[in-house]
Amino acid sequence: MQQIPILKIGRFLLVSIQIDLQDQTVVALQEDLADSIVKTGARGVIIDISAVDIVDSYIGRMFSTIAAMSRLMDAETVVVGMRPAVAITLVELGLSLDGVRTALDLEQGMRLLESSLGDR
Amino acid sequence: MQQIPILKIGRFLLVSIQIDLQDQTVVALQEDLADSIVKTGARGVIIDISAVDIVDSYIGRMFSTIAAMSRLMDAETVVVGMRPAVAITLVELGLSLDGVRTALDLEQGMRLLESSLGDR
Structure with missing residues (x-):
């Protein structure tokens, strides 16, 4: 298994x-x-998912899980570099990536995170 | 071929x-x-090669090639995250990574690059 x-x-x-994310890799990540x-x-x-060209609902949920988990530890999550085809697939799967912010x-x-952190 | x-x-x-770097991937990179x-x-x-656990002489030379090429375009190269086993292999292969700087x-x-750039 790759780390x-x-x-x-x-x-x-x-x-x-x-x-390519296997279920096991996702849990380890x-x-x-x-x-x-x-x-x-x-x-x-x-x-960064600029190299990802295929997603399924498991991967889609992973982003929300990571975001929820990070928030509990006072860290915000941003997904960057999403390809248009991936965005289309996520919408078709009915996944809205709850609690996940995105940037191009x-x-x-980084700017998004910096500005939402402010001077904290 | 993965990008x-x-x-x-x-x-x-x-x-x-x-x-795992194939010859073709290296050329494309x-x-x-x-x-x-x-x-x-x-x-x-x-x-960043923190996820790389095996190198051969082709990969070793790749770092030097990228560094030489970047230098011609006025950019410096730093290899970071090298595992101890990889360092040992490179030495055993007789590769000294000419012109390549490294950092832990x-x-x-980033600090190394910043300081060598100075205020330029």
Whole structure:
């Protein structure tokens, strides 16, 4: 099973998803991410999915789960780099990504997190 | 063939390598990276290899090639997150990663680039 690296940038954690996500990988990622938020005191999580071209409802729900989990640890989640085809699929699946914010690319995602954090 | 995403963070480009690199993927990455440097005017390239656990001489040379190519376009290259086993393999292969700077993690890599850029 491949592990998805979690990178720290300032107050945020960056997860760039490039591999086809198996259920097992998703569970491991959620646990790793929770550990990393606690260890680093990160205030935001950025999930880059620019390399993802296929999603199913399991992956769709993963974003909401990560966002809900992060919020409990006082970190906000932004999904960045979504391809148009992925957005269309998510809508067709009836997934509205509750509680997940999105941005076009990494830089805009970081700006979004910075502005919502303010001076806290 | 999978494409490796190139993310822009401020003045730098971030490439996080998570898949087993085939020769073809490496060639495509080098071309994408060159295009991105020109398009974004990036001053540095950060290659994260924290998810890479096996390297061969082809991959080893890739880092030097990317660094040389980036330098011609006025961007510096830092390889971050190298695992101890990978460092050992590279030394055993006799690869010294000419012209490539390294740092322990993404944040230190960014600091290294920032300081070597100075106020330019």
